[in-house]
Amino acid sequence: MRILLIEDDTVLGAAVRDQIAADGQSVDWVTRLDAAGDAMRATAYDLILLDLMLPDGRGIGFLKGLRARGEVTPVIILTALDQVSDRIEGLNAGADDYLVKPFDLAELSARIGSVARRYSGNPNPIVTHGPLEIDLAARSVQRDGRTVLLTAREWALFEAFLARPGQLLSKAQLEEKLYAFDNEVESNTIEVHVSRLRKKLGARVIETERGLGYRLGRA
Amino acid sequence: MRILLIEDDTVLGAAVRDQIAADGQSVDWVTRLDAAGDAMRATAYDLILLDLMLPDGRGIGFLKGLRARGEVTPVIILTALDQVSDRIEGLNAGADDYLVKPFDLAELSARIGSVARRYSGNPNPIVTHGPLEIDLAARSVQRDGRTVLLTAREWALFEAFLARPGQLLSKAQLEEKLYAFDNEVESNTIEVHVSRLRKKLGARVIETERGLGYRLGRA
């Protein structure tokens, strides 16, 4: 996903850029509206992060201009706390979301994910479960906006839970699901994989029902 | 649908509660944030109605805390007309909607319906028995809407009663059901488990028939 960051504060800008990069997205960072215009002519962005106070004009006008030209690229506004009217005006002008400075970078990731999902061409269906966002088709899981890499076994196990959310699954059922007929297994493998899944996805994702089995926890 | 109402104004709170009840939903009403936290730990709510000014803190912080923990339960904020910045901050903190006081109760119903519709899934068949809602497939029991956790033995016992509602079951029969053949038991185990079940599900669920046994009480 290509993101255009328009922000003149160098400290904040760098932080945002690094955060997005860490999330595995690519960012172009400009500090002026005219540079933003140039960048947009050169590249089709999937998302724009827009500061409202910039050296060469107010972001609101820029946003209005975009929308007037029929540009639908989602825009998230970055504003200072006291600019209440700006935020309202921003939403009216066609922004998709806003973040109040100072904001948590994890929250930024989440918003980006959420806005992007709403607009991406034909998105894979995403299942969200608490802090997790699961793309079944792509076999990928995000936790707090960060991609978590699951191994084959871990994914198979997780999938079994997702297929029946909230339902109790015995270890026997799970083994059956993971080891079709052939190579049986005779140890606490399931326990171990559950443990590894919890480590990656968070302890609360899978609940233990003593003597009965496991279940996907409530979101 | 289970709704948690967090509102310290007793007049408004009662009105909202009655309105929701009239819509056929169930409500838990608390007046403080710490009580809200307790309630949420005990029950999985489908929707939260949150007042922003409360005796033990501001609702915004509470909401932010929820979202930070990855809690996705939809939240509708209730605010006074003049607290514009609160509303914005609320949406920013992850609220799904807001209502300005004083609001029309019919509008409240409408908003609840709309938010609920967005989040509804497809649940398992539920057996209700008095204040209890039993999801046999998921092995879960709700009492007055609160999820009750049963241990393996407790569930087995309860299941025995559910299989023959209203029928008298002697302790011998129950023991047989709980301890297949092997490891017999020679104390008042059944009595103890019945006692534990009553504690969790309510005293009236299981009736004692002196000298004969137990039976599932009338709803």
Add this chain to the structure above:
DNA sequence: CCACCCGCGTCAGCCTGGTGTCAGGCAGAC
């Protein structure tokens, strides 16, 4: 062809919570 890494199954030791047992108290039957 070797060196390395990574996924996975196995094991062992620790820890937790469910369970059986008991004792003292309560309540119903007569």
Add this chain to the structure above:
DNA sequence: GTCTGCCTGACACCAGGCTGACGCGGGTGG
């Protein structure tokens, strides 16, 4: 009252679950 059966708080034990560690094996890169 007395007797009997039931209730329930307390407690200790241990099956069951958790998890760090290890080694095998297959895959990858040099």
